[in-house]
Amino acid sequence: GENVEQHPSTLSVQEGDSAVIKCTYSDSASNYFPWYKQELGKGPQLIIDIRSNVGEKKDQRIAVTLNKTAKHFSLHITETQPEDSAVYFCASLSNSGYALNFGKGTSLLVTP
Amino acid sequence: DAGVTQSPTHLIKTRGQHVTLRCSPISGHKSVSWYQQVLGQGPQFIFQYYEKEERGRGNFPDRFSARQFPNYSSELNVNALLLGDSALYLCASSLKDRGLGGYTFGSGTRLTVV
Numbered sequence: 001g002e003n004v005e006q007h008p009s010t011l012s013v014q015e016g017d018s019a020v021i022k023c024t025y026s027d028s029a030s031n032y033f034p035w036y037k038q039e040l041g042k043g044p045q046l047i048i049d050i051r052s053n054v055g056e057k058k059d060q061r062i063a064v065t066l067n068k069t070a071k072h073f074s075l076h077i078t079e080t081q082p083e084d085s086a087v088y089f090c091a092s093l094s095n096s097g098y099a100l101n102f103g104k105g106t107s108l109l110v111t112p
Numbered sequence: 113d114a115g116v117t118q119s120p121t122h123l124i125k126t127r128g129q130h131v132t133l134r135c136s137p138i139s140g141h142k143s144v145s146w147y148q149q150v151l152g153q154g155p156q157f158i159f160q161y162y163e164k165e166e167r168g169r170g171n172f173p174d175r176f177s178a179r180q181f182p183n184y185s186s187e188l189n190v191n192a193l194l195l196g197d198s199a200l201y202l203c204a205s206s207l208k209d210r211g212l213g214g215y216t217f218g219s220g221t222r223l224t225v226v
Binding site: 006036043044045049094098100101102103104105 | 116145147152153154155156157160167168170202209214215216217218219220
């Protein structure tokens with residue numbers, strides 16, 4: 001089945017700095033790659049997604065890049081704020097189109 | 113608008129018992145998926161239902177079953193509970209059959225098996 005690797009597992013940055021989280025996937029047929037933010041006691045919240053026909057997508061301070069040849073995609077958060085502190089998950093949509101395969105998550109801590 | 117709602121929020125069960133978890137999707141969403149999230153891990157896919165039909169099943173034993181009702185709400189049933197079934201169970205709804213429309217997750221049901 002699809003395998004999604006996510007790095008790093010923990011990331012600590014100072015407020016205002018940038019944060020980058022990287023993921024690789026194994027199924028070349030995957031065509032949809034969402035990123036979720038999960039705060040304590042809550043379910044994952046979709047923050048940005050990208051489809052395989054696009055190389056980059058940006059939404060204010062958040063951007064995602066996709067390299068289909070290398071089968072990796074990355075989340076970039078600029079001008080980080082303390083409220084960005086959470087666990088971030090990357091995912092890929094399986095070939096069937098029904099199942100999201102998640103990475104193990106990155107715990108991001110933004111210190112004031 | 114209400115998001116994806118799940119009940120109950122927390123549940124404690126004994127090994128060997130049965131549990132039923134409930135999910136109401138966003139209004140207008142016809143697809144419901146279930147995921148299991150063990151502490152410190154990413155969610156793992158269990159089932160997807162669309163228009164009351166099972167469309168996908170993850171690598172979970174037959175003790176796990178689900179169904180979707182005419183109003184598109186869904187139930188996840190787990191029989192013969194094991195300690196390893198302790199996890200956060202997440203429901204996600206989607207407008208479309210296949211997930212390119214994006215999945216919206218509920219806050220989950222925290223199941224503890226003792």
